[in-house]
Structure formats: structure tokens, C-alpha cells
Amino acid sequence: MSKTLSAAASTEFDDMVKHAYQTMGATNGGIVNAVTQRNNVVGDTYKFRAMGKGLANQKASQADVTPMDISHSLVTATLGNWNAPEYTDIFDAAEVNFDEKEELANTIAGALHRRQEQIIIDAMDDATPGATVATSVGGADTNMNIEKVVEASKELNDAGVPIDQDRHIMVSADGLRAMLLETQVGSADYNSVQSLMTGTLDYWMGFHWHIIESRDEGGLTVAAGDVRQGYAWHKSAVGLATGIDITTDVNWIAQKTSWLCNGMMKCGAAIRDTAGLIQVNADET
Numbered sequence: 001m002s003k004t005l006s007a008a009a010s011t012e013f014d015d016m017v018k019h020a021y022q023t024m025g026a027t028n029g030g031i032v033n034a035v036t037q038r039n040n041v042v043g044d045t046y047k048f049r050a051m052g053k054g055l056a057n058q059k060a061s062q063a064d065v066t067p068m069d070i071s072h073s074l075v076t077a078t079l080g081n082w083n084a085p086e087y088t089d090i091f092d093a094a095e096v097n098f099d100e101k102e103e104l105a106n107t108i109a110g111a112l113h114r115r116q117e118q119i120i121i122d123a124m125d126d127a128t129p130g131a132t133v134a135t136s137v138g139g140a141d142t143n144m145n146i147e148k149v150v151e152a153s154k155e156l157n158d159a160g161v162p163i164d165q166d167r168h169i170m171v172s173a174d175g176l177r178a179m180l181l182e183t184q185v186g187s188a189d190y191n192s193v194q195s196l197m198t199g200t201l202d203y204w205m206g207f208h209w210h211i212i213e214s215r216d217e218g219g220l221t222v223a224a225g226d227v228r229q230g231y232a233w234h235k236s237a238v239g240l241a242t243g244i245d246i247t248t249d250v251n252w253i254a255q256k257t258s259w260l261c262n263g264m265m266k267c268g269a270a271i272r273d274t275a276g277l278i279q280v281n282a283d284e285t
Contacts, residue, residue, distance in 0.1 A: 046241035077270035108263035123269035143178035166235035237276025
């Protein structure tokens with residue numbers, strides 16, 4: 001049974017359940033919507049196809065054309081099976097005036113959503129990025145700042161990554177704090193949207209911003225010396241393959257006289273093009 005439900009059993013109380021703070025969705029729909037997705041995958045692996053660049057060449061009138069020999073490669077995403085189950089006892093459930101099964105389903109969906117995002121983050125950690133923005137950019141051993149964002153943008157531009165609405169960047173809560181303290185970010189003199197009024201960044205400097213909080217799943221990696229590893233990327237550079245999308249169900253288990261609320265998914269992530277992935281290091285000391 002749900003290990004702490006019995007503590008909630010009482011005569012009558014507020015039926016608006018207060019969940020522990022946890023990211024159930026995320027800003028900008030979460031980083032899941034910021035990558036290329038392939039759904040209904042059959043099997044335990046999915047191979048994303050990557051195509052290299054071409055180089056135009058001249059040809060004399062009487063000569064044969066010379067093929068560009070464009071390279072083709074495959075990047076493999078390995079799909080894993082994930083479950084998030086929890087029992088709720090029929091007797092305890094009868095003593096509370098809210099539907100715990102429904103509330104558990106919401107919590108389970110949030111847990112699977114965060115795990116899905118962590119799978120993407122872990123794939124980025126395992127890859128060799130096209131470039132790395134050092135903590136020394138914008139000052140020695142500095143946190144997130146405008147110079148780092150500009151440098152990440154420059155690296156993507158230099159790699160020929162499209163300048164469009166599909167560029168994304170993710171930072172920690174402390175990285176966002178450092179950004180909001182930058183005059184050119186928070187001041188209305190520089191921006192039509194006053195970030196300090198909303199307390200966050202949505203779309204700024206050509207990037208959709210995603211804030212990753214501290215998570216039991218891992219979140220953004222902290223390397224030696226309190227250096228947080230964030231990332232800037234283009235949507236087409238990162239792939240998420242899904243065999244079973246996030247699904248929750250509730251089943252009656254007679255031998256336990258309990259409802260089993262469970263969530264399931266099968267997915268895996270891979271970096272399709274490392275040139276479109278930039279690691280952004282920030283010193284959060």
C-alpha cells in the first residue's frame with residue numbers, strides 16, 4: 001500500500017491534495033518537446049540516420065559529373081523499460097475524501113516525465129559536444145552570463161546550425177538566478193519582455209530556455225569544483241525514440257485488497273549530430 005497514506009486518513013479534510021513540489025510538466029513543455037521524436041518504435045534500439053554535408057564542384061562541358069560522396073551514418077538509441085508503481089489500500093482509501101488513485105496517477109506521470117528528460121540529459125553527458133563554453137568566458141570561474149550565451153550561439157553559427165526557432169538552452173536554477181541579475185537581461189532598457197517581472201526566461205538571445213531544478217533523477221551534472229554542465233542545442237541534433245509512450249493505469253489486485261497504480265514507458269535518446277550540441281559550463285561556487 002502507499003506507505004504514508006494511513007497518516008492522511010481522517011474524518012474530513014481539505015479535498016484539494018497538495019502534492020510535494022515536483023516538475024510535472026516543465027517550462028516550454030519540457031526538453032522532451034525540444035528534441036526530434038520517433039514514436040511507436042518496435043524493438044530495443046532505434047537507429048537515427050545522419051547525412052553529412054555536400055560540396056559543390058565545377059564541371060567542364062565535356063567532363064562527367066563528380067559525385068559529392070555525401071556521408072551517411074547511423075546513431076543508435078537504446079530503449080529502456082521504466083515503471084513507476086504504487087499500491088493504494090482499499091481500506092485506507094475509504095477513509096479519505098479524495099480519489100487517491102487519480103492523485104497517484106498524476107504523481108506517477110510526473111515521475112516518468114522527469115525520467116524521460118533525464119534520459120535525454122544523460123545522452124548529452126555521454127556525447128562529445130561540438131564545442132564547450134568554459135567557465136572562464138565572461139570572467140574567471142563565472143556562473144551563467146551573457147558572454148556564455150553569446151559564445152554558445154557563435155559556436156552553433158560557426159557549425160552551420162540553422163538560426164531558427166528550434167534552438168534551446170538549459171540551465172540550473174542558480175544559472176537562471178545569475179542570468180536575471182545581469183542588467184542586460186533584467187532591464188526593460190534592453191528587452192521588451194521584463195524578465196524580472198516574470199522571474200524567468202522564455203525565449204531570449206535566440207534560445208528557448210529550460211530550467212532544470214535539483215532532481216533525485218540526477219538533473220544537470222555537477223563536475224569538480226561546483227561546475228554545472230548545461231547545454232545549448234538544436235532540436236534536430238538530439239533524438240528521442242519511444243516504444244511505449246508514458247502510460248498510467250490502475251488495476252485491482254485482489255490478493256492485496258489494493259489498487260495498483262502504475263506508469264510505464266519505453267524510450268531511449270541519442271545525439272544525432274554533435275555539431276548541434278554545445279556544452280555550457282557555469283561555476284556555481
